[in-house]
Amino acid sequence: MSEPTTPNLFQRLRYIAGGKLPASMSQWVIDDLTGPGAARRYMLRVLIPIIPPLCLFLLIPGPLWMGLAMMALLYLPLIYFTAALMYVFRRARLAKHGLDPALADHRERERAASAREVYERAHGRGTPPGGA
Known part of the structure; x- marks a missing residue:
């Protein structure tokens, strides 16, 4: 029986909590971290698992806006740093x-190489017309 690949x-x-998967699932890990939708x-x-603990701020006595403001003071920087550290995390x-x-x-390197090729063709530095 072969080892599972997913x-x-x-x-x-x-895995979501930071654990390691078996080597047989390496391709799944690569696709998860670099494939379409990886950033999302x-x-x-x-960002989703932190919402319930942040909702505890709504239990603090006072106006609703105060609890929401306290949540935002933590959640907005979290969004920023999560996006900023995505590359390091991957x-x-x-x-x-x-x-x-x-x-x-x-x-990203493939995209940059493709864009460079298009640029060089457009500006006469790439392969001449006719492919010779």
């Missing part, structure tokens, strides 16, 4: 799973 529910929850998944995994997760951290910016 995590079950328990493994996925452990990362942001949601950090590299660390790849390294933790024994994968090359350079995979974190693989898609």
Whole structure:
């Protein structure tokens, strides 16, 4: 029987909490951290679980706006730092799973190479028309 290549529910929850998956799931980890929707998944995994504890501020006596303001004072910087540290986080997760951290910016490098090729063609520096 071959090893599974995608995590079950328990493994996925452990992975979201920072745990390591077996080596047989390396491709799934790469796709999760660098594939389409990786940024959205990362942001949601950090920003959604913190909402219930922040709602405890609504239990503090006083006007509703005061509890909401206290929540915002914590949540807005969290959003900023979560987005700012996304690249660092992805590299660390790849390294933790024994994968090359350079995979974190693989898609960006492909996009930059494609844009450079288009630029060079447009400005006469690329392959001449006719492909010779």
